[in-house]
Amino acid sequence: MHMDDTTRLLETVGQMAGGIAHDFNDLLAAILGHVEMLSGDLAPGDPRAADVNGIRHAAERATTLTQQLLAISRQQVLQPTVLNLSDVVDRARRLVQRVIGDQIELITCTPRDLRPVKADADQVEQILLNLALNARDAMPRGGRLTLQTRNVDIEDAAAQRQGNPPGAYVQLTVADTGIGIDPAIRKHLFEPFFTTKEPGRGTGLGLATVYGIVKQSGGHIAVESERGRGSRFDVYLPVTLEAPAVAEPPERGSRAERASETVLLVEDDVAVRSLIGDVLRRRGYRLLVAEDGVQALKLADEHASPIHLLITDVAGSAGPDASVADAVRARRPETRVLYLHKPFTPDALARKVRAALASHIW
Ligand SMILES: Nc1ncnc2c1ncn2[C@@H]1O[C@H](COP(=O)(O)OP(=O)(O)O)[C@@H](O)[C@H]1O
Ligand SMILES: [Mg+2]
Structure with a gap:
């Protein structure tokens, strides 16, 4: 193909x-x-x-x-922040070691002078884990797994050959000393459900997931392998010029403190709607509930007091070319917006709502 x-x-x-x-x-x-x-x-x-x-x-x-x-399908709700990939690798080290077991030696090379990238730290960890799991499977009798980060500049010619824009990148390498990859299957590696493992051992979703995350993060991925001598996956994420965010403000209020703010919830699914309603009402929030963007705007227009927070999923729209969030904020600039990343647990939801409201003070 x-x-x-x-x-x-x-x-x-x-x-x-x-x-x-x-x-x-x-x-x-x-x-x-x-x-x-x-x-x-x-x-x-x-x-x-x-x-x-x-x-x-x-x-x-x-x-x-x-x-x-x-x-x-590159439709995850990503929460990108400015990151040092060396920090992410260092933090994931113990988890990776646990996943590969102690038959495999883990080596990390994570220089301090790495340029920043903008990515979702949890998703980068997911990339690391998926690649580490494959490396483990490729070294049934042990071996060495190397995780390495470095600054690279991709020059025009090399970049074009791989169909990638030239520029400044940070490279994240996951290399093993395992069985290697047969050239005949190389081009299928990233296809969803492609696996050479027995049923029950492989789903064929690991590399497709990695590919999706990398693409959604604006990066690309390259593979090199020699049969019997190991494989190496290089993930490239573009360097960001954005400054790192200041540390997050501490969470306000204790668990026991009852909330009093007004929340406008837009959710088309009846089950999710009633669940969120239950959770937030139990904690004291006043709730305005809408099934869609149009209904939400109507509620927002009719409600005389402040609406402190709008909860919607990213897809929420208030018409052919307006998101609910934009439309509500055009009317009420003070309203905070929380994009709901599903699924969630009630506690996580309550924490996110608190954090979104607290960010308003700062
Ligand atoms: N590090 C590796 N060494 C050898 N083969 C690999 C490696 N990583 C991936 N592969 C090959 O790519 C296939 C697809 O990987 P993946 O998408 O993670 O699915 P799964 O691990 O469930 O098979 C694997 O079945 C294997 O044949
Ligand atoms: Mg896998």
């Missing part, structure tokens, strides 16, 4: 998967949220706790899968 065909196939599969994944995310958010409330209501020692945990585990696994599908 030509690279163009592969790219097109990835786009199509990605769009389909992404569409389904969004719906599943809504359903899973509702399942997990209700499970959490249910388990909170069980008395200690209640034998039904095992069943509730079973539901939770299954829903969490489904959530992971859904996240992978969203990553592949």
Whole structure:
């Protein structure tokens, strides 16, 4: 298959998967949220706790899968910040070591003078983990895994050859001394569901996920391998000129403190809507609930007092060419906006709402 065909196939599969994944995310958010409330209501020692945990585990696994599908279709809600990739690698070191086991030696080379990139730290960690897992599978009898970061400038000729824009990048390398990759399968590596592993061992989603995250982050990825001598994956993320953000303000208010702010919630899914409503009302928030952007604007216009926070998903629109967030803020510039990243747990939701409201003070 030509690279163009592969790219097109990835786009199509990605769009389909992404569409389904969004719906599943809504359903899973509702399942997990209700499970959490249910388990909170069980008395200690209640034998039904095992069943509730079973539901939770299954829903969490489904959530992971859904996240992978969203990553592949490049439809994840990313939370990019200005990062030093050396810090991210250093922080992930213990986790990676745990994943690869102690048969494999882990070497990290993370220089301090690395230029900053703008990326979602959790997603970079996801890239590292997926690549490390593959490296582990490629070294069943042990070996060496190297994680390395470095500044690179991609010159025009080399960049063009790989179809990448020239420029300043940070390179993140994950290299192993494993079985290597057969040249015949090289071009299929990043296809969703491509795997050479036995059923139950491989899903074929690892590298497709990595590819999706890298692309959505504005980067690219290259592979080099020699059979029997190991493989090396190089991820390139563009250097950012943005200054790092100042440290986040401490969370305001304790758990026991009751909230009093007014929240406008826009959510088309009835289950998710009622869950969020429950969680926030329990904590004292006043809630205005809308099914869609049009209804939200109507509520915003009719409500005489302040609306402190708007909760919407990124797709929320108030018409053919206006997002709910823009339309509400045009009327009420003081309203904070929280883009909801589903699925979430009630506690995480409450924390995010608090943090979004607190950021308004600073
Ligand atoms: N480090 C590696 N060494 C050898 N083969 C690899 C490596 N990484 C990926 N592969 C090959 O690419 C395939 C796809 O990888 P991936 O998308 O992560 O799916 P999975 O690990 O579930 O098979 C693997 O089945 C394997 O054949
Ligand atoms: Mg894998």
